Amino acid sequence: MGSGGDQKIDYVFKVVLIGDSAVGKSQILARFARNEFSLDSKSTIGVEFQTRTLIIDHKSVKAQIWDTAGQERYRAVTSAYYRGAVGAMLVYDITKRQTFDHIPRWLEELRNHADKNIVIILIGNKSDLENLRDVPTEDAKEFAEKEGLFFLETSALEATNVETAFTTVLTEIYNIVNKKNLAADESQGNGNPASLSGKKIIVPGPAQEIPAKKNMCCQTS
Numbered sequence: 120m121g122s123g124g125d126q127k128i129d130y131v132f133k134v135v136l137i138g139d140s141a142v143g144k145s146q147i148l149a150r151f152a153r154n155e156f157s158l159d160s161k162s163t164i165g166v167e168f169q170t171r172t173l174i175i176d177h178k179s180v181k182a183q184i185w186d187t188a189g190q191e192r193y194r195a196v197t198s199a200y201y202r203g204a205v206g207a208m209l210v211y212d213i214t215k216r217q218t219f220d221h222i223p224r225w226l227e228e229l230r231n232h233a234d235k236n237i238v239i240i241l242i243g244n245k246s247d248l249e250n251l252r253d254v255p256t257e258d259a260k261e262f263a264e265k266e267g268l269f270f271l272e273t274s275a276l277e278a279t280n281v282e283t284a285f286t287t288v289l290t291e292i293y294n295i296v297n298k299k300n301l302a303a304d305e306s307q308g309n310g311n312p313a314s315l316s317g318k319k320i321i322v323p324g325p326a327q328e329i330p331a332k333k334n335m336c337c338q339t340s
């Protein structure tokens with residue numbers, strides 16, 4: 120097969136989507152990754168991810184967005200899902216108060232399983248259904264401020280704020296990583312060798328499938 124994807128990638132950032140079932144996680148991802156939307160979306164079973172490469176600050180950043188089931192019985196092993204994640208999108212449905220009331224539980228799961236420096240954005244999805252609104256914007260804004268989260272209301276259906284939500288998270292991650300790189304340059308060799316080795320691919324968690332570089336081949340037994 121042709122190699123095709125020889126595009127230079129400066130960074131790979133893993134971002135996870137979490138929140139109750141049917142809040143629209145899969146459709147937010149479909150909108151971001153493929154600019155698609157489906158009204159008869161099926162519940163996610165297990166885990167899937169999609170990628171999209173975008174340019175931030177003249178660098179190519181590959182966003183690897185992971186989606187899992189909100190339903191407990193379909194959920195994948197939690198720690199594997201969060202491993203290596205540098206961003207999280209915590210989604211509720213603005214027309215279902217319960218999905219917002221569950222946000223503290225999802226936050227707790229994140230805090231138990233994810234990196235403590237993970238960048239989090241709270242997302243109130245389905246903003247197109249204003250007439251069915253059950254969660255005032257102010258409530259969510261206040262909660263987000265209290266918890267130190269970014270916050271946006273989105274509509275995957277109308278493609279409102281989906282792009283902004285992702286670029287907000289990815290740009291913040293980019294800024295954090297860049298600051299770390301700067302700090303690493305200044306204090307050469309003092310940092311954690313795994314994450315500050317001077318390579319720009321940042322998030323090679325074991326659960327990810329980053330294609331091996333051809334010239335890094337081969338360790339045979």
Ligand SMILES: Nc1nc2c(ncn2[C@@H]2O[C@H](COP(=O)(O)OP(=O)(O)OP(=O)(O)O)[C@@H](O)[C@H]2O)c(=O)[nH]1
Nearest residue numbers: 140141142143144145146158160163189274275276
């Ligand atoms: N009106 C409206 N409907 C939406 C929007 N986003 C998703 N939906 C609908 O909400 C339903 C659930 O969407 P999904 O994306 O499957 O929800 P999910 O959070 O991935 O659900 P699980 O996989 O079970 O965790 C589907 O019928 C979608 O079409 C939106 O922005 N507006």
